[in-house]
Amino acid sequence: MNHFDNPLAPLSRKLPEKTRQLKAWVRALYNLDDRVVISVAELACRDVGCPDVETVIGIMRPAERVRTIRIHKSVEDIGFDDVRLSVMRGN
Numbered sequence: 001m002n003h004f005d006n007p008l009a010p011l012s013r014k015l016p017e018k019t020r021q022l023k024a025w026v027r028a029l030y031n032l033d034d035r036v037v038i039s040v041a042e043l044a045c046r047d048v049g050c051p052d053v054e055t056v057i058g059i060m061r062p063a064e065r066v067r068t069i070r071i072h073k074s075v076e077d078i079g080f081d082d083v084r085l086s087v088m089r090g091n
Contacts, residue, residue, distance in 0.1 A: 015075055022075065025083045026057055036061050042075045057083075 023038045032038070037060040044053055051072040059067040069086045071078055 018075055018078075022055075022057065022078060022083065025080055026059065026069070026087075029084060029087045030059065032059070032061075040075065 019040045022040050026032070026038050027036070030036075037058075039058040039060070041056050041058075042053060043056055045051060053072075053074045055071045055073060055075050055078060057069040057071070059069070061067075069083070071082050071086055073082060
């Protein structure tokens with residue numbers, strides 16, 4: 001670890017390549033152009049019945065409500081099929 005790494009930083013900041021890949025998959029599956037902003041955040045949940053970690057993907061189209069995709073896995077563990085299935089389910 002170099003002196004610029006923050007060990008307390010969210011996992012998605014430690015995995016920029018995987019985050020870029022997730023965004024590219026979402027962009028392709030939804031046929032989104034570059035005007036659409038896609039955010040990826042990994043969140044911890046402490047509520048009963050909630051998964052320990054989930055990844056929330058926000059799709060922000062100009063002048064529209066944010067569409068949210070929730071996948072109950074860490075950023076690191078998400079594969080293309082996870083994103084595809086979430087899109088198909090309309091999450």
